[in-house]
Amino acid sequence: MPNEPRKRYVSTIVEVEGRDERKVVETPAFDVPPWSEQEQLGIVGTRATRVDAPTKVAGRATYTSDVTLPGMLHAVLVRAPLGPGRVEQLDVAAARAVPGVVDVITAADLTRPTKLSGILLFDPAILYAGQPVAAVCAESREAAAAGAAALAPVVPSSRPVLDPLVKAANDDADVVERGDVERGLREANVVVRREYRTPSQLHTALEPHGAVAQYDGDRLTIWESTQGVFRVRDEVARALSMPRSAVRVLMDYMGGGFGAKNHAGPHTIAAALFAQRTGRPVRCVLDREGEQIDTGHRPATVQQVTLGARQDGRLTAIIADTWVALGAGGWEGGPAQIFHQMYSCPNVRTTERFAYTHSQPMQAFRGPGHTEGAFALERALDTAAQELGIDPLEIRLRNFAARDELKDREFSSNNLRRCYAEAAERFGWTTRESRRTAASSPTARRGFGMAAQVWPAGGGPPAHATLTMHSDGTAEVLSGTQDLGTGARTILAQIAAESLGARLADVRVVIGDTERTPYAGNSWGSMTTPSVGPAVRMASVDARGKMLEAAAELLECHPDDLDARDSRISTRDGARSITFAEVMKRIGNVMIAGHGTRGPNEQKLGLMSFGAQFAEVEVDSETGHVRVLRIVAAHDVGRVINPTLAESQLEGGILQGLGFALFEERMLDAASGLPLNPTMHDYKIPTLADTPEIEAWCVGTVDARANHLGARGLAEPPVIPTAPAIANAVADALGVDLTEIPLTPWRVLAAQQRRRQQSPS
Amino acid sequence: MKLTVNGRERELEVEPGVSLLSVLRDRLHLSGAKAGCERGECGACTVLLDGQNIYSCLTLARACDGRSVTTIEGVSNGSELHAVQRAFIAHDAVQCGFCTPGQILAAIALLERDPGPSRESIVHAMSGNLCRCGTYPKIIRAIESVAGDA
Numbered sequence: 001m002p003n004e005p006r007k008r009y010v011s012t013i014v015e016v017e018g019r020d021e022r023k024v025v026e027t028p029a030f031d032v033p034p035w036s037e038q039e040q041l042g043i044v045g046t047r048a049t050r051v052d053a054p055t056k057v058a059g060r061a062t063y064t065s066d067v068t069l070p071g072m073l074h075a076v077l078v079r080a081p082l083g084p085g086r087v088e089q090l091d092v093a094a095a096r097a098v099p100g101v102v103d104v105i106t107a108a109d110l111t112r113p114t115k116l117s118g119i120l121l122f123d124p125a126i127l128y129a130g131q132p133v134a135a136v137c138a139e140s141r142e143a144a145a146a147g148a149a150a151l152a153p154v155v156p157s158s159r160p161v162l163d164p165l166v167k168a169a170n171d172d173a174d175v176v177e178r179g180d181v182e183r184g185l186r187e188a189n190v191v192v193r194r195e196y197r198t199p200s201q202l203h204t205a206l207e208p209h210g211a212v213a214q215y216d217g218d219r220l221t222i223w224e225s226t227q228g229v230f231r232v233r234d235e236v237a238r239a240l241s242m243p244r245s246a247v248r249v250l251m252d253y254m255g256g257g258f259g260a261k262n263h264a265g266p267h268t269i270a271a272a273l274f275a276q277r278t279g280r281p282v283r284c285v286l287d288r289e290g291e292q293i294d295t296g297h298r299p300a301t302v303q304q305v306t307l308g309a310r311q312d313g314r315l316t317a318i319i320a321d322t323w324v325a326l327g328a329g330g331w332e333g334g335p336a337q338i339f340h341q342m343y344s345c346p347n348v349r350t351t352e353r354f355a356y357t358h359s360q361p362m363q364a365f366r367g368p369g370h371t372e373g374a375f376a377l378e379r380a381l382d383t384a385a386q387e388l389g390i391d392p393l394e395i396r397l398r399n400f401a402a403r404d405e406l407k408d409r410e411f412s413s414n415n416l417r418r419c420y421a422e423a424a425e426r427f428g429w430t431t432r433e434s435r436r437t438a439a440s441s442p443t444a445r446r447g448f449g450m451a452a453q454v455w456p457a458g459g460g461p462p463a464h465a466t467l468t469m470h471s472d473g474t475a476e477v478l479s480g481t482q483d484l485g486t487g488a489r490t491i492l493a494q495i496a497a498e499s500l501g502a503r504l505a506d507v508r509v510v511i512g513d514t515e516r517t518p519y520a521g522n523s524w525g526s527m528t529t530p531s532v533g534p535a536v537r538m539a540s541v542d543a544r545g546k547m548l549e550a551a552a553e554l555l556e557c558h559p560d561d562l563d564a565r566d567s568r569i570s571t572r573d574g575a576r577s578i579t580f581a582e583v584m585k586r587i588g589n590v591m592i593a594g595h596g597t598r599g600p601n602e603q604k605l606g607l608m609s610f611g612a613q614f615a616e617v618e619v620d621s622e623t624g625h626v627r628v629l630r631i632v633a634a635h636d637v638g639r640v641i642n643p644t645l646a647e648s649q650l651e652g653g654i655l656q657g658l659g660f661a662l663f664e665e666r667m668l669d670a671a672s673g674l675p676l677n678p679t680m681h682d683y684k685i686p687t688l689a690d691t692p693e694i695e696a697w698c699v700g701t702v703d704a705r706a707n708h709l710g711a712r713g714l715a716e717p718p719v720i721p722t723a724p725a726i727a728n729a730v731a732d733a734l735g736v737d738l739t740e741i742p743l744t745p746w747r748v749l750a751a752q753q754r755r756r757q758q759s760p761s
Numbered sequence: 762m763k764l765t766v767n768g769r770e771r772e773l774e775v776e777p778g779v780s781l782l783s784v785l786r787d788r789l790h791l792s793g794a795k796a797g798c799e800r801g802e803c804g805a806c807t808v809l810l811d812g813q814n815i816y817s818c819l820t821l822a823r824a825c826d827g828r829s830v831t832t833i834e835g836v837s838n839g840s841e842l843h844a845v846q847r848a849f850i851a852h853d854a855v856q857c858g859f860c861t862p863g864q865i866l867a868a869i870a871l872l873e874r875d876p877g878p879s880r881e882s883i884v885h886a887m888s889g890n891l892c893r894c895g896t897y898p899k900i901i902r903a904i905e906s907v908a909g910d911a
Contacts, residue, residue: 056858059793059833066792255859288798485857652895680802
């Protein structure tokens with residue numbers, strides 16, 4: 001299938017969660033024809049069951065905390081009780097004297113100063129309560145905990161600064177502006193001005209962060225619950241001053257990530273150092289409190305939003321001045337971008353101020369920035385619609401963005417209007433008033449709301465895969481990606497089976513091994529399907545070509561006369577055929593392998609996933625309690641590889657958005673900075689009892705310009721519009737304005753109180 | 762102490778204060794029960810004690826002397842999965858899978874008590890098992906499908 005010679009490496013722009021990076025990437029060795037809308041596919045697009053579900057339901061999936069090695073030691077991190085301040089005492093001798101304690105590491109024991117999420121590891125200068133100051137390893141976890149207690153760090157602390165408005169008052173702002181917002185406001189018939197607030201949300205994966213490390217003299221092996229094995233490898237190699245090639249990072253199964261597991265953490269470096277120092281394997285898994293107080297969060301925001309709109313609802317100006325409470329480190333991910341790309345508006349100005357506050361560093365949390373921004377934008381737009389007497393769906397349709405106005409480019413494909421139409425139809429949007437009186441008690445009020453979403457989800461290079469045929473005729477796909485629970489293993493197997501012409505059961509996908517699997521990037525930015533998927537397809541097409549050539553020799557015909565399906569190669573007239581197993585048996589123990597590469601995206605093209613969600617709620621006007629009855633969600637993600645898995649992703653995102661809307665809020669004591677709800681009892685995530693009826697699907701389209709699969713990403717999009725859709729429904733139910741989430745009963749009652757004061761009845 | 766685990770009687774020396782979860786995972790190498798919080802909040806450690814679903818992280822091993830424990834490793838019949846396990850696969854009630862053993866054991870205990878549970882009973886019985894991936898809608902469908910077949 002090779003074509004004319006082409007340049008093997010090219011410089012290209014790769015977009016990750018809206019940020020552009022220039023990279024030199026490998027171009028594919030040959031062109032893989034795109035799967036068009038008409039393509040007859042037998043495995044891709046079907047509701048195949050998750051390939052690893054049998055392993056998981058049997059309890060046989062091995063997570064990092066299940067890795068147990070002979071002679072293994074147990075390590076715990078020791079945390080500053082308070083902050084900010086400076087560690088004045090750390091009783092290493094007392095810790096070492098505890099029976100069972102084997103080793104202690106403080107800043108002085110590090111190979112080199114190591115920054116993780118912007119924080120110097122074990123630095124005596126403490127920025128927040130809970131910051132790690134040391135680590136202890138021992139024969140048992142109990143002994144390690146006793147050693148940690150004996151270290152008893154003393155940190156005289158001063159009052160923390162937690163308010164982003166105070167901390168960032170004089171900081172430089174990131175300003176993005178186009179058009180003339182002042183003129184836009186002058187042209188407006190109605191102007192909405194509000195200050196919105198969103199809370200710090202905690203990822204709260206069921207499996208805490210953890211690592212197991214083993215050192216064999218010059219090589220280090222790390223098992224880590226991570227979204228990026230190669231990134232962890234690079235960070236560990238750097239911290240220990242080892243060559244990258246001497247560090248192997250493995251991740252088979254992981255218990256959720258949601259953005260919190262993109263890097264090596266203090267636990268990783270501690271386990272690695274202890275393994276190197278003691279010569280024994282070491283496990284370091286965080287306890288739940290450590291997980292909640294020091295593995296990242298969706299940063300809280302304050303967003304002052306001004307919208308100007310004409311009588312017909314068309315937006316004339318959008319201004320968003322935002323403050324983001326990052327914590328002590330992390331990266332500067334803010335809410336601005338969605339204000340530029342969600343709706344068409346000629347005059348937009350956003351400012352983002354990033355406040356480094358005295359709490360744990362932020363980490364990306366599913367749909368970072370957009371999820372926070374969507375709450376403010378979608379509430380403000382509903383408020384404008386109300387003042388103009390325009391239906392919420394209608395005002396969104398009138399402001400539909402047909403192109404990416406921020407980056408002045410086309411979208412590869414945009415079926416948001418179809419999402420609106422399908423979801424509105426299923427929800428019964430136009431007939432909703434007939435359901436308003438169906439409230440279940442005299443104090444209950446029914447309400448209806450909606451919101452929309454845009455998210456950069458095109459994926460991109462680099463990503464590589466190989467497909468190897470075993471001598472029994474089964475195929476093994478290798479790619480150094482991760483499956484967080486998203487179903488990546490399954491959809492890659494479907495893509496490979498389809499492209500190779502194999503039965504799904506004959507394909508095994510091996511991921512997450514920096515030594516044995518070819519490079520793929522972090523599983524973030526809804527990138528895995530559109531980045532790794534095309535590489536897997538190309539590897540499979542490459543291997544298929546070789547299988548057909550081998551079969552042609554055996555069947556004494558031309559490869560072009562052959563086709564492969566269900567692990568069998570047949571002549572097109574069906575007269576002769578041979579199974580994959582027979583081909584591999586007859587040609588003996590030779591290797592048939594294909595290699596696949598993710599090529600660059602078409603430049604100057606916006607690769608975005610879109611969606612719309614509708615919420616029906618019931619609010620008790622006396623208690624302020626909100627119950628979400630129903631969420632209807634339609635999303636446009638291009639080709640769907642597996643509708644069942646796609647729906648599971650949508651439902652999961654919606655439930656995390658529901659938690660964000662109703663009760664998830666990390667609380668810090670204002671005086672001490674101490675986390676007040678570092679447990680799953682006090683920090684509430686949705687339970688089965690909070691689960692509404694969810695109807696979620698992807699509108700059936702193929703994005704032929706995105707990549708040769710026609711697929712974009714969908715993991716993050718569903719979390720983005722849920723909270724504003726719910727808040728809009730609650731506001732509708734009570735006739736109140738809501739500017740802050742989560743919508744605790746207290747906040748709902750306060751909103752009612754404000755309304756009564758404004759318009760005494 | 763004596764403990765029957767997945768039908769097999771075990772003689773164990775266990776210190777006071779050691780949790781059943783720790784005995785199962787660290788002593789008996791049954792790693793299907795997970796430590797998600799170790800404070801009785803998430804349900805990932807759920808096992809059956811004489812048929813009742815309990816949080817093994819909050820249960821002292823010594824308090825189980827003479828009793829019978831079933832873990833996820835013990836619910837299938839040889840290589841044939843339990844009906845609830847099959848339903849979880851068929852309905853995609855599994856995402857990352859970390860909470861799944863606990864969810865399945867809680868569902869098995871529910872269906873033992875009440876083979877035809879109402880939606881309310883399912884909600885009540887399953888709300889002590891958290892899932893951050895959001896498999897709840899699929900868990901409801903999986904349990905209802907088994908109940909429907911009963």
